[in-house]
Amino acid sequence: MTLPCCTIDGDYFEPFKLEGEDAQRWISTAGPGLKRIEFIAPQANHPEAMAHIETDLGALDGVKSARVNLTGRRVAVIYVEGVIEPQALIDRLGIIGYMARPFDPRETGLTKDDREGGRLLRALAVSGFAASNVMLLSVSVWSGAEDATRDLFHWLSAMIALPAVAYAGRPFFYSAVNALKLGRVNMDVPISLGVLLASFMSLFETFNGAEHAYFDASVTLLFFLLAGRYLDHLMRARARSAIAQLVSLSAEGATVIEADGKRRYAAARDLKTGMSVAVAAGDRLPADGIVTSGTSDMDRSLLTGESAPETVKPGSTVHAGELNLTAPLTVEITAAGNDTFLSELVRLMAAAEQSQSKYIRIADRLARFYSPAVHTLAAITLVGWMLLGHGWHDSIMAAIAVLIITCPCALGLAVPAVQVVASGRLFRSSVMIKDGAALEKLAGVDTVIFDKTGTLTKGEPALVSPLMVSTDTLALAAGLAQASKHPLSQALVREANRRGLTPVPVNDIVEHPGLGLSATYNHEALKLGSRAWCGVEDAADDKGLLEFAFRRGPRAPSIFQFEDRLRPDAAETVSRLKTMGLAVHLLSGDRESAVQRVAETVKIDTAVSRASPQGKLAYVDALAKAGRKVLMVGDGINDAPALAAGYTSMAPASASDIGRTAAETVFMGESADAVAEAIKVSRRTQRIAMENFGLAVGYNVLAVPLAMAGLVSPLVAAIAMSTSSIIVIANALRVGLGRTATPASAMLNANHQAERPGLRNAA
């Protein structure tokens, strides 16, 4: 069967192939004779796509329903078993322009996120229900209900509040118990203590028919705190699912050649040392190995940062993650799975992560002082009241009132509220922060290290010289270049398209791996490729540019020179970072001349070239030892250990899977300005979070003396705690104000990026 041709943005792509027993794990039963399968389709990111996919797939024979989840960019299809095959659905999606691969929520950990979110939301709903009803009863008590009526209302409140506290308070209780077990104190300890004491004291008072019960305080507290907790969760879940959408669309596996010459497809994890695999042009290597037949060019940029492809022939060593550019190869696997160069880097990364001292979030740092202070104040109140000759009962009541009023409601909201608003703002500028800690760390950064290829540059070469090439020559060269996947060939074709030229059709195109292309046109021989291939002498001054020579018959040859083009705004970003008081370094695995030129263009003074992954790691470590807080920005597999070692790290969305996983922040789009924007917003966030702390502490300074004096009635407590929470939230909203990096262009960028997620994915 010939597969339908699918193109997106002019790029051809192979639709995902569902093969082997593996296919079953994506399919679930959805009723008698009905099956359900879910796909991830990164292009399904706009409302038109939703309508388009749903109507198109829905019209297919055997499709019961097709539903797009726009948030997750997923498509869920329920189909009649036997009438239509899942493969047909993938092919159909490919034809209408959506790359799709089957999606298993388990593989990304999204289900776990969803479950946690669901738990928090249910707890929030229960506490909200309890808070509103108890508050209703409390208002009646405050307005003057007395004796039997008051007791009845207190009992009713207890019946609602106690189960609600037991259910909705669990996230805090578990966390507090876990912290105490480890001998630490976090914010959840005073929270749990405050809520539980308020509940038990109120129950005791209700038994005795006393005047004051604090049931409303304990459930309202829980409601506010859960709201903060849920917002915090929402922020992390949103970034995580956005990153999960970028998962490689290419099938992870290879075509194995058996001893009898038969070919079969095997998943990457089933590859073993000694197997022979066929690697087509345009495929990534699934494992380390030695070339046994074929000659080709390999793009190693994700592994080494080297922008020029390298020629390989039988006997050459190749590594997992390299991209085969020009001709099919047969590779004998020498290392697979855990033994590859890639896994070596993963081990380095894990070691780097462990050696890094664990970051403690601001709120937890504060909790270390806060909890002892609060508990001391409560103890002082108890002792003070006893000394003043009050009875046990009144003294304990006063002490508990102190604990209730200091229960860090505003403090619990102070940081998450600000961070949620900030991450929402960054999300709109296409920057995805994995969690709040990353945002806090970003604010403290004092050194930024950029990788070159793919980070400061776009990772794709562009024609820079000669600018005055004749139209005929370029159109002819592009006609030749069309047949090749070599990055320089593709750059030539792009350039021709950009100038509105149609590549001239030529005959007899042959690609000679490691050399170039040959063809005929009007009985003249055409050659495109290295200088040696076209018989051109080496230039006297090698400026380190990538080159292709082009020769048409006996005429004088042309030399095309290419450069890995900088991201737009790269120079502006660097100067903006410098004015923000940050040191900027360039750390690349590429040749010195190429690195030097980029460093000069964007005005980075400290540039290091030819750095190995270990070298990068050592460089970052050395800076960290010198007390610098390093933000590592990189995309390649070779950057991964350095990303893990940095104080914090960023990666473009086009990065390798491993780079994206290692980085704490991912930015989409073409512009490098996202780096400066993220630091700016994080600093502002930090400032407002600190203000919030100030407000929360100020509230305590006012409220605690009242509580110690025994003047806090349930009414005062309710008003004080609600007001402080609302003030803190209102202040947090200020982060969202001010200039956002033009959302419209950021959106365009994001869409553009999402259209080519498979482009630079490795292994």
Add this chain to the structure above:
Amino acid sequence: MTGLLYLIPVALFLGGLGLVAFIWSLKSGQYDDLEGAAWRILQDDDQPRS
């Protein structure tokens, strides 16, 4: 005051009904795709289904 004997249980029952409805809607996945739901209302799907 005897009205309270009816009104309080009625209030609690209605509130509880709301809570149950919310948890049901959460479980049935109505909060899974808030962005998509916002756009669906703008879709032109007036053509009769054939």
